[in-house]
Amino acid sequence: MDIVVNILVRTVVAGTPLLLATLGEIVTERSGILNLGVEGMMSVGAVTGFIVTFTSGSPWLGMLVATLVGAAFSSIHAFVTITLRANQVVSGLALTMLGLGISGLWGKPYIGRPLPVKMEAAPIPLLSEIPVLGRVFFSHDPYVYLSIVLGVTMWFALRYTRAGITLRSTGENPRAVESQGANVGLIKYVSVMIGGAFAGMAGAHLSTAYSRSWIEGMTSGRGWIVIALTIFALWEPSRAFLGAYVFGGVFVLQFVLQPLGISPNILAMLPYLMTVAILLVYGLTKQGKRRMAAPQTLGEAYIRGSR
C-alpha cells in the first residue's frame, strides 16, 4: 500500500511539467497556431530557471523569469507564423533546435553544479493530512498546486468566459471573430506567448523542483510528448490532467520496474511507445478519428480581410 501511494505521489510530480506545457499548447492551438517548439521552449525555461535560481538564491524568481523568457522566446514563432505567415511546422522545428542550442550554450558553465536551494515541498496545512489524497495531491512543491489551479482556471475560462469563447472561435472560424471587431492577429500572438510562458514554467519545474541540476537535453522529449498529449486531451484542459498524470506514471514506472531485471533501455522506450499507443486508441475507431480533429484552421496562415 505504501509503495502504491509512493508511486502516485511521484506520478503527480512527474506529470506536472507535462500538465503545464500541455495547458499552454492547448491555448496556442485553440487560436489556430501549431507550435512544435515546446521542447525548445521548455529547455530554455529549464536553463533560465536554473541560472536565475542559482545566482539569486530564489526559486520563485527563477520560476518568474523562466515564464517570461518562455513567452519572449515563443514570440519568434508568433512573428514568423502570424506576421510573416510562414509554415508553422518548420518554424516550430526551428524553435526547438534554437531552444536546445541556446540552452546548451548558456547552461554549459552550470553543468555538474547542483542548486544550493531548490523549490521545496510545501505541504498544505490540514489538506495534506487527509489519508492518501493528502500525500498524493497536497504535499508537493508549489508548481504542482499552481499547475492544478491554472488548469482548473483555464477549463473554466475556455468554457464560460467571453475571452475563452473568443479564443476557441479564433481557431475554428477567424473570419467570424474578426467580423465581431476582435483583432485576430493579436489574439493569436497572445495565445502563442501564453503557450511559451507555460512551457517556460514547465521547464523551470524540471530544473529547480523535480531535480536540482541542469543537464543538457534534460527535457528528453517531454516537449514532443506534450504535443501528443494536446491531441489526446482533445484540446480540453480537463483531459490534459488525465493525460499528463498517466504519462507522469509511465515515467515513474520505469524506475519501479527496473529492479525486476527488465533492461533499462527497454523501459526507457515506454513513454514514447505509450505516446503512439495512446493516439492509436483514438485512431482505431472511426469515431475516435473524428474526435482527434484539430481546431478547424490549425496550421493555416490567416490573412486579414480575405475569405
Next chain:
Amino acid sequence: MTIRVTPREETTQGFRTLVLVGSLFAGLIAVGIVFAVRGVNPLLAVWSIFRGSFGSAYGIKETITKAVPLILIGSGLALAYRAKFWNIGAESQLLLGAVFATWVGLTWGPHLPGWLIIPLMFIAGFIGGALWGTIPAILKIRFGINEVISTLMLNYVAAEIVKYLVVGPWKGETKFGYPYTDDLPDQAILRLLPLSRISPALVVLAVVLALVLTYIIFRTRFGYEIRVIGESPEAARYAGIDFFKTLLITMVISGGIAGIAGVGELSAIHHNLSYPETISAGYGFTAIIVAWLGKLNPAFVILSGLFFAGIIVGGDAIQMTLGLPAVTVSVFNGFLLVFLIAGDYLLYHRVKLVREHA
C-alpha cells in the same frame, strides 16, 4: 512613416538568390548576438567556424565526409516534404539502417567477398530504414496519427534499441566491456581516399541518388503525384491519386535512403555499431534544414548539404578553440532555418517604407 505591404506577382532568379543570401546573413548576425551574450566575440566565432571547415585541407576533407549523409538524407526528406509528409524521423531511419547492415556484415561478412557483402549491407540498410520509415506512413494514413509525433517518438525508440543491442546481446567480445559491437570484417569496410575519411564510392552514390531523386520529383508521374498531394490534397483526391500507395512509396524511399546513410557511416567511418550519438551526429535533424535550404530540390541539396557539413565541422573546431558545447551547432541551425522561412515572405510580398503626407 508606415510599412506598406503589397503582394508580389513574379520574382527573378537574381532576386531569389539575393533573398537567400540575405536570409543566411541575417541568420549569422542573430547567431553572433547569442555568442556575444555568452561573452564570445561573434566575429571570431563565425570566422573560426568557417576557417575550421573550409580553411584547410583537413577541414575540406572532413566537410565532404559529413556532407555525404546530409545530402543522402536531405534528398530523401525533400521528397517526403514535397508531399507535406513531415518526416522528422530520419535520425532513427539512419540508425535502423546501420543496425540491419551491422547484422549482415557481422553474420555473413566473414564468409563472403567484398564485392558481394558491401552491396548486401547497403540493401539491408535500405530495408531497415524503409521499414522504420513506413510505420509512421501507415499510422498516418490508416489511423490518422500525426506523423511529426510518430516519427519523433520512433527516434527515441530506435535510439534505445541501438543502446540495448550494444550493451546487451551484440556487445563485442573483443571490446573489453565497452558498448560497441565487434568490428566488421575487412571486406565489409569501404575504401577511403588516403589521409581522409572520404569514401569515393559513397560520394558518388550520394550525388547520383540526389540527381535521380531530382528526376523523380520533377520528371515522373510519381513525382507529380507527390507534389499534387503536397500542394493540393483536394485536387489529388479528386484526381484519384492513391494516397496510401504514394505516401508509402515516398517513405520507403525517404526512410531507405536515410538507412543507406547509416550504412555509409558504419562501413566507412565507424566499422562497428556503438551508441546512437556516435553513429550519427544529429544528421537526421540537420538534414531537415539542408532540405529546406535546398528548396526541396535534391540537386540543390548537394550544395546546402556541403554548407551545413561545413557548419558541423567548424562547430567541432570552435568547441575545442573556444570551449563551447557541441549543441552550439543547433543555434546555427535554428536561426538559419528561422531566417530562411522568414525570408520567403519577401518572395511573395513587396515591403516598402512610405512617408505619409497629411
